[in-house]
Structures are given as C-alpha cells and as structure tokens.
Amino acid sequence: MLRVEKLCKEFRNGRGRSAKTVKAVNNLSFQCRSGEIYGLLGPNGAGKTTTLRCLSTLIKPSSGNAWIDKYNVLEHGQMFRSKIGFLTSDMKLDGYFTPDYMMNWFGQLNKMQESQIEQQKKRLFSDLQMTDFIHKKIDELSTGMKQKTAVAISLIHDPEVIIFDEPTNGLDIVTSKAVTDFLVSRAESGKTVIISTHNMTIAEKLCHRFGILVDGELKEEGSLSDIIQGSSWDCLEDVFFSYILPGGDHV
Amino acid sequence: MFKDSIIILRKELRRMFTDRRLVFMLVVLPLVMLPLMYSFMGKANRTRQGEITSYTSRVAVCSDSRGGEISELFFQSLELLNVHVETAGLDQLDSLKQRVVDKNLELLIVMPDDTGDLITDNTVLDLSVFYNSTGDYSKFAFDQVVATFAVVSESIVSQRLREIGMSEDILTAYTINQYLAADETADLAEEGSVMGKLIGIMMPFFIVIYLFANSMKVGLDSVAGEKERGTLAMLLVNQVSRLSIVLGKMLSVMVAAIVGAVSSAIGLRIASRYLIDMSSDSGVNISEYTMGSSAIIQFAIVVIPLAILISSLVLLVSTFARNVKEGQGMIMPIYIAVMVMGVTTMQTGDVPPEWMRMAPVFNSLVVLKDIFMQNAVWGNILFSMATSLLAAAVLIFITLRMFNDERVLFRI
Incomplete structure (x- = not known):
C-alpha cells in the first residue's frame, strides 16, 4: 500500500529578488491500496507529474512524505525505489541496446539474481507480447514497441507499487489496450497501481478510485460512484470539467 | 556500491567499443593521425627541398664593367652554382630590383665599377646582393651565393697575405672539434637521451590533449547527453545510488581517455621516425630510444590519476550542462586552458619553475617529460599522483552534490 501525507512541492521561478515561489503540489494526501488502480486526474500544470516524480524520488518534496510499508521517500530513497516501478512519457531508453540487454542490465542494477x-x-x-523484437536495437523499434520495452524495464524487479505517468500517451489503440490490460492484470495480482492520465475513458475503465488534482490541490477523491453520487453529473468527464472549465460549478 | 559502478561501467564500455564510429574516433584516430600528419609533412618537405635545390636560379649581376681579373673570380664562382647569370648595366638597377620583387629574378648582385682596383688596393669591397625573402628560390640562391662569395673572400685575403709575405694561418686563432678521433663524438649525452628529450618535449602535450579530447567525446554525452535524451531519469529511479552512477560514468570516461592517450603515444612513437626525417641533420636515431619497465610503471602512475582528474572535470561540466551543446560551449575554454598548459610545459627548460611542480595537471606534464627523458624522481611522481587524485576527489564530490540537486539535474 502507498500512503501519501501532506505532500507539498514548491519551485522557485526566476533569480534574485524577482524570484517567485510556485506551489506545484499543495498539502496532498491520499492512499492507494494493494490490488487497486488509482487514477490521478487533472489538467496540464495541475501537479500530477510533480506528485509522481516526488513518489519516484527523482525530486524531493518540500514538505510531507510518502510511505510504502515502513519506508518513506525522504529517508529511505533507495529502499523506496526498490518497491516502485516508475515510468513517465519523457523517460527514454538508450536506443543503442536491445530490450533483452537492457532488461538484463536493469535487473543487475536492481540486485537481482x-x-x-x-x-x-x-x-x-x-x-x-514483446518476443518478436527483444533482440532488435531499441532505436529500430516503433513507438509502441519502445513503450512496451520501457514498461517491461520499469517492472523488471517486480515492484509492489507501479507508478505510471500518462502510460498510454502517444500510443495507438492496440498498444494502448495491451498496456492497460497489462496494468489491470498487475492490479489483479495484488499490485498497487497509480496512473496519471488526461484520458477520461481510459480512467473510467481502468481505475478503481480517482483523485482530481487542480492547481496542486486534491479537489475530489473516491470511486466513480462516490464522486457522482449526490451530484448533478453523470460521468467523470463532467466532474472533471466542472473544476477546470470557465463557468464550471467549482471554478 | 562499487559493484553497481562496475555494472554501469560495463554497459558504457560495451557502448564505446561496439560502436565502430566511436572506436574509430577514440582509438584509431589518435593512433594514425600523428604518423599520417608527420609522414605527409615530411614527404612534402622533402619534395619541396628537392625542387628548390634542383631549380636553376636566375641571377643578375649589375655592373658597368666586368672589373678585371679579380671580379672575374666572382663570375667563376657563380658558374659552380646551379644559376643562370645575366649581366646588366647600373642604369637598369631599378627595373632589376622590380623583377626581384615580382619573383621574375631570384637574385641581384650589384658590383662597384672599380671592383678589380678595390681588391688589389687592399680596400674593403662592398657588394650589394638583393633577394626576396618571400620566395623560397630567392632565399636559397641568396644563401648559396653568400656562402660561395665567402670562399672567394677567403681566397682574396689569402692572396693579399701571400703578397705581403704572411701565412694565412694568422687569421685562425683556434678551431673547435676539428681533430676529434673518428670514433669520438663531441655530444656526450647518453644513448637514447637525445631522442628522449625530443619525445619528452612533445609527448606530454599530445597525451594531455588526447586525454581531454577522448574524455570530451564520451563524457559530455555521458550525463548531458542522457539528460537531453531522457535516459538519465530511467537510471535514477532504480536501486542504484547516485555515487555509484557518478563513479561508473567517471570510470568509463577515464577508460576512453586512457585509450586515447595510449593510442596517441604509440602514434607519436611511430610519427617520430618521420619527424626525425624532417630534420635529417639532427643525427638522432629513433631506434636508440627505449622505455624500460620501470618507466612504463612510472608513466601509468602519472597518467591514470591525470586521466581520473580530467574525466572528473569533464563529468562535472557534463552534469552541470543542460545538453551536450551547452556542455561543449562550457568545456571549450577549459580545453584551451589545458592546451596552453601543454604548450607552456613544452617550453620549460630542464628545471621547471617550482609552482609548476605544485599545480595539478602542470606537475603531471612536467613529470611525464622527466619520465621520457629518463630522469624522473619518485618523489615528484608520487606528488603529482597525489595532487591529481585529490583534485579529482574534490571534483567528484561537487559532481555528486549536483547529482543530488534536482535544480541542476532536471534543468532541461
């Protein structure tokens, strides 16, 4: 299980006196249980990627913390990383090598036999479904094949928590389905999955619970029925737009 | 921790030594560039020298009369040279000078009207010899004619002395090395040390250049390139410490640097043959020079820490830069500074200034020079090793701080 508590991340933009502090993530708390797929939704700049990067230990939270079992991001970076498989769309693989070689290499780095x-x-x-291209150079692979390779490499150490930022971004419908089916199967096998996405259709189909993030703050959280129940909206997209579109009920 | 560094190193080395283009740049180019350059320069030099010596220079002698018997001596001496002599009157002096300027004439000799009388009168004759220093043929003709006329001058002086009943030996107070035995040489330098000095002047310069050049080829891509391509984050989210990443990458850059330095050293050794050919009168024989096993150990003790220092420096720049292009811009002034260090060390005499022995990089270059000249002192060798490693440790520490600073690592 992943537990995020009062996570804040501030950035300083500019230099000297003109520098301004921007709160990218503000007091964010949520939990994600084993066997569950949690969808972090929000418009561009809402703080989704920053949140996930904090959870990956790539960047340090300004305050707050996140735990997996007894390990937290601030004090046990390396152990925390051993529990997660992290992937964002801007993370790439060295195209000179084959998927097979890279799997071996990342496996060794993750202390595997x-x-x-x-x-x-x-x-x-x-x-x-990668067997056809595991001995080809990554540079020679299609976008979908590269994404499958990146997914496989990020999960080589069989982590408890899978954190994917926009996992289907830029993929065709077939590869997109392969990746989402794979994530569902991982959750069914007891893994904790957190994804961020813009795609409401995929989110609704895939996620058990959602968190809607706007301007770094969590505005809504719960299952689809929790969120819709007692409101005037009948789908996730309407709820989402009510927070971000001008004239929306929550804007 | 070190195991992870080795895993990273292995991948980087595989990348380096299975990519033909990179192997050519790192290994083949430093090996063949100097021999090719010097053999080409040597051949071009020999061809040019051959052309100059076989060329028939056009020489004009400007005088209103041929000045009698003594003046005839000059004309006879010119006939011994590969020159075509034309005579002209003093009224054509200006046009002849213009021909020298225009390179239509290699040499212009102006003789006074009364040459014969001046010589027999025991007065000093002033000949004017005009040439054009921008023309190789003109300069060569000038040197030849001046040397030939010096012989003529000696014979005139001898003749004058004989006429007054004196021996020409009176003009010579002493000679130098004229009566050495056939198996004796005046230069008492040990066998191989002359070649060692020649190599010692050039080798450290080329070694530091290739240490740096190869470090740049691999090191800038190592972090800045990975940032740019987005592959660094993939590595950072795994169970590997940032110190292991820094050390693994530094080691791979170091291997590339050492490979380049050793290739260039072998290349320079081969190139020395052509370099010596270019100065055929130096009397130096490349086969006289050998490096013993202790010198090779000393070489390794100095070069490996120097490679670690340079690799750490390149890696620091690579970590700080947003992309390879920015890294190249940042590293260029440092590269030029290192080249200046190499040139400065080349020009130091047998006893370099004390500050040079204290400063990292400088002291390694000075000690390398000593090693090639076969007069290195162990104290200096160990001191240069210690300063290089200390400076490298500081740079690695700063790089590690940068690796832990998200503002530096992710300012893409």
Whole structure:
C-alpha cells in the first residue's frame, strides 16, 4: 500500500529578488491500496507529474512524505525505489541496446539474481507480447514497441507499487489496450497501481478510485460512484470539467 | 556500491567499443593521425627541398664593367652554382630590383665599377646582393651565393697575405672539434637521451590533449547527453545510488581517455621516425630510444590519476550542462586552458619553475617529460599522483552534490 501525507512541492521561478515561489503540489494526501488502480486526474500544470516524480524520488518534496510499508521517500530513497516501478512519457531508453540487454542490465542494477532476471523477462516479454523484437536495437523499434520495452524495464524487479505517468500517451489503440490490460492484470495480482492520465475513458475503465488534482490541490477523491453520487453529473468527464472549465460549478 | 559502478561501467564500455564510429574516433584516430600528419609533412618537405635545390636560379649581376681579373673570380664562382647569370648595366638597377620583387629574378648582385682596383688596393669591397625573402628560390640562391662569395673572400685575403709575405694561418686563432678521433663524438649525452628529450618535449602535450579530447567525446554525452535524451531519469529511479552512477560514468570516461592517450603515444612513437626525417641533420636515431619497465610503471602512475582528474572535470561540466551543446560551449575554454598548459610545459627548460611542480595537471606534464627523458624522481611522481587524485576527489564530490540537486539535474 502507498500512503501519501501532506505532500507539498514548491519551485522557485526566476533569480534574485524577482524570484517567485510556485506551489506545484499543495498539502496532498491520499492512499492507494494493494490490488487497486488509482487514477490521478487533472489538467496540464495541475501537479500530477510533480506528485509522481516526488513518489519516484527523482525530486524531493518540500514538505510531507510518502510511505510504502515502513519506508518513506525522504529517508529511505533507495529502499523506496526498490518497491516502485516508475515510468513517465519523457523517460527514454538508450536506443543503442536491445530490450533483452537492457532488461538484463536493469535487473543487475536492481540486485537481482540471473535466474530471477530470466524468469521475470520471460513473464514480461510474454505478457506484453514483446518476443518478436527483444533482440532488435531499441532505436529500430516503433513507438509502441519502445513503450512496451520501457514498461517491461520499469517492472523488471517486480515492484509492489507501479507508478505510471500518462502510460498510454502517444500510443495507438492496440498498444494502448495491451498496456492497460497489462496494468489491470498487475492490479489483479495484488499490485498497487497509480496512473496519471488526461484520458477520461481510459480512467473510467481502468481505475478503481480517482483523485482530481487542480492547481496542486486534491479537489475530489473516491470511486466513480462516490464522486457522482449526490451530484448533478453523470460521468467523470463532467466532474472533471466542472473544476477546470470557465463557468464550471467549482471554478 | 562499487559493484553497481562496475555494472554501469560495463554497459558504457560495451557502448564505446561496439560502436565502430566511436572506436574509430577514440582509438584509431589518435593512433594514425600523428604518423599520417608527420609522414605527409615530411614527404612534402622533402619534395619541396628537392625542387628548390634542383631549380636553376636566375641571377643578375649589375655592373658597368666586368672589373678585371679579380671580379672575374666572382663570375667563376657563380658558374659552380646551379644559376643562370645575366649581366646588366647600373642604369637598369631599378627595373632589376622590380623583377626581384615580382619573383621574375631570384637574385641581384650589384658590383662597384672599380671592383678589380678595390681588391688589389687592399680596400674593403662592398657588394650589394638583393633577394626576396618571400620566395623560397630567392632565399636559397641568396644563401648559396653568400656562402660561395665567402670562399672567394677567403681566397682574396689569402692572396693579399701571400703578397705581403704572411701565412694565412694568422687569421685562425683556434678551431673547435676539428681533430676529434673518428670514433669520438663531441655530444656526450647518453644513448637514447637525445631522442628522449625530443619525445619528452612533445609527448606530454599530445597525451594531455588526447586525454581531454577522448574524455570530451564520451563524457559530455555521458550525463548531458542522457539528460537531453531522457535516459538519465530511467537510471535514477532504480536501486542504484547516485555515487555509484557518478563513479561508473567517471570510470568509463577515464577508460576512453586512457585509450586515447595510449593510442596517441604509440602514434607519436611511430610519427617520430618521420619527424626525425624532417630534420635529417639532427643525427638522432629513433631506434636508440627505449622505455624500460620501470618507466612504463612510472608513466601509468602519472597518467591514470591525470586521466581520473580530467574525466572528473569533464563529468562535472557534463552534469552541470543542460545538453551536450551547452556542455561543449562550457568545456571549450577549459580545453584551451589545458592546451596552453601543454604548450607552456613544452617550453620549460630542464628545471621547471617550482609552482609548476605544485599545480595539478602542470606537475603531471612536467613529470611525464622527466619520465621520457629518463630522469624522473619518485618523489615528484608520487606528488603529482597525489595532487591529481585529490583534485579529482574534490571534483567528484561537487559532481555528486549536483547529482543530488534536482535544480541542476532536471534543468532541461
């Protein structure tokens, strides 16, 4: 289970006296249980990617913390990373190598035994339908193949928590389905999955619970029925737009 | 921690040594560039020298009369040279000078009217010899004619002395090395040390240049390139410490640097043959120079820490830069500074200034020079090693701080 508590992230824009502090994430708290897919929704600049980058330990929260079991991002960076599989759309792989080589390499960096790596490779290559291109250079692969490779590599160490930022961004419908089906199967096997997305259709189909993030703050949280119940909206998209469109009920 | 660095190093090395283009840049180019350059320069030089010596220079002698018997001596001496002599009157002096300027004439000799009388009168004759220093043929003709006329001058002086009953030996107070035995040489330098000095002057310069050039080729891409391509974040979210990443990358840059330095050293050793050919009168023989095993160990003790220092410096710049292009812009002034250090060390005499022995990079270059000249002192070798490693440790520490600073690492 992942627990986020009062997470804040501030950035300083500019230099000297003209520098301004921008709160990208403000007092964010949520929990994501095992076997659950949690969707972090929000417009561009809402703080979704910043939140996920804090959870990946790529950047440090200004305050607050996040836990997986007894490990937290501030004090146990390396152990925390061993529990997560993280991927964003701006993370790329070295195109000179093959998916097979990169899987082995990342497996070694994650302190895995050779037999564990082989076992995990076999499973991921099969689940993501990658066997046809694992010995081709990544540079020679299509966008979808590269994304599948990145997904497989981020999960080589079989992490408890999967954190994907826009996992279907830029993918065709077939690859997109392969990735989302894969995430569902991971959740069904007891993993905790957190994704951020703009795509409400995918979110509704995929996620068990949602958090709507606007200007760094969590505006709504719960399952689809929780959010819609007692409101005048009948789908997630309407709720989302009510927070971001001019004239929306919550704007 | 070190195990992770080795895993990173292995991947970087695989990348380096399986990419043909990179292998060519890192290994082949430093190896062949100097021999190719010097062999081409040597060949071009020999061809040019051959052309100059076989060329028949056009020489004009400007005088209103041929000045009698003694003046004839000058004309006879000119006939011994590969020159075509034309005579002209003093009224054509200006037009002849213009021909020298225009390179239609290599040399213009102006003789006084009364040359014969001046010589027999024991007075000093002043000949004017005009040439054009921008023309190779003109300069060569000038040198030849001046040397030939010096012989003529000696014979006139001898003749004058004989006429007054004196021996020409009176003009010579002493000679130098004229009566050395056939198996004796005046230069008592140890065998190989002359070549060692030649190599010692040039080798440290080329070694530091290639250490830096190869570090740049690999090091800038190592972090700045990964930032630019978005591959660094993929590495950072795994169970590897940032110190391991810095050390792994530094080691890979160091290997590239050392490979370049060793290739360029072998290249320079081969190129020395052509370099010596270019100055054929130097009397130096490349086969006389050998490096013993202790010198090779000393070389490694100095070059490896120097490579670590330079790799750390390049890695620091690479970490700070947003992308490879920015890194190249930042590293260029440092590269020029290192080149200046190399040139400065080339020009120091046998006893370099004390500050040079204290400063990192400088002291390594000075010690390398000593090693090639086979007079290195272990104290200096170890001191240069210590200063290089200390400076590298400081740079690695700063790089590590940058790796932990998201403002530096993600300011894309």
